[in-house]
Amino acid sequence: MLITTKGIVFSALKYAEADLIVKCFTERAGLKTYLLRGVLKSKKGKLKASLFQPLTQLELVASHKDKGTLEYIKEAKIHSPYQSLHTNVIKSTVVMFLAEVLRNSVREEEANIALYDFLEESLDWFDSHEKTVNFHLLFLVKLTRYLGFYPDDYQKDVPVFNLVEGTFQEVETNPDCINDENVSLLQRLLGTDFDELSALKLNQAGRSGFLLMLLRYYEIHLQGFHKPKSLTVLNEIYS
Template structure:
């Protein structure tokens, strides 16, 4: 089956001396894995390593067997070329973190146009803006909605937020109920979007603590979800 689609690079892993295994999240087919043979040694090949930097947006032509195995990539070209995402140190750290989150959170080999367009828009926004300290937090909250467990924004005046249920509650019902400062921060983020998220003023310590809570939320709702290895670096940068 020949597929023409937009796609976003989720991961790229060296295999052997010359090959690359890449995970792409495509508009038409969801998450797919491709083996690019010889790409690390050939200078005259069809593909360039630079095309498969994390979160790069591509236009691809692929041959899919739809059997859960490695697929064949026939052609790829970069679209919506980034200006700062892979050159700005802060944004590069965000890119590594977000790519790890997506690799752990998205597993479906099926189309989800709403999710794809969210990712496309979010990464383009990040590329064009400089005030990004809260981006990964806003991104995780928005992403949870496309994955089916966005925090319920009803009854936000309640004194507890239940991470297990994703709801605000009047009493503490389990060990996963959040209160205090992290609850106030959650309320604040539920009332903003990417363009005004910097109105939520956080210290490095507050941001790191709230992020730990968000990642726990992901662990509770996605089986096998793993905390990104880049978390430590990210927290150090935003401290």
């Protein structure tokens, strides 16, 4: 079936001599994997390898057989051209990190319009703003809402956060309970918009520690999730 849809690139891996295997989260069909034959050598074809950089927003015309096999892209063009995400060194490092997180956490092979809209709007905001040093932290907090384990903020004024239950509580009840400055930062970020990030002041140690807590939270709630390999590069770029 031929389908026209928007899609966000999660990854593009070289296959054989000139092919790419591309994972895209599409607006109309969820996560799809495409085989792009000869795209790394083709100079005249409609598909260019440069279109498939991490988190690029595309308009796709694709053939979906929906049989669990590799699909085929007939046409692709940029939907929302970025001004800074792939040219600013810091932002491109964050993009690489977030793309790896998304690749490890989003597995829906069906449409999820709410998640797609969140990704699209968040990336557009990140691209168009300058004070974005803590963007990835709030992005990961907000993403949990669409993955099904957003923290329960009913009682968020107590000192302990239970990573297993996703709840705030008075005392620690298991080894995966947090009772430090990361709890107050999480409480502050819940309900915060990206436009309010400039008021958040964190040093590198605070930023790194909170990120490790978030990644542990993801590991607990997503089977098979592991710390991104790009985490080391991200920490270096912010050091």
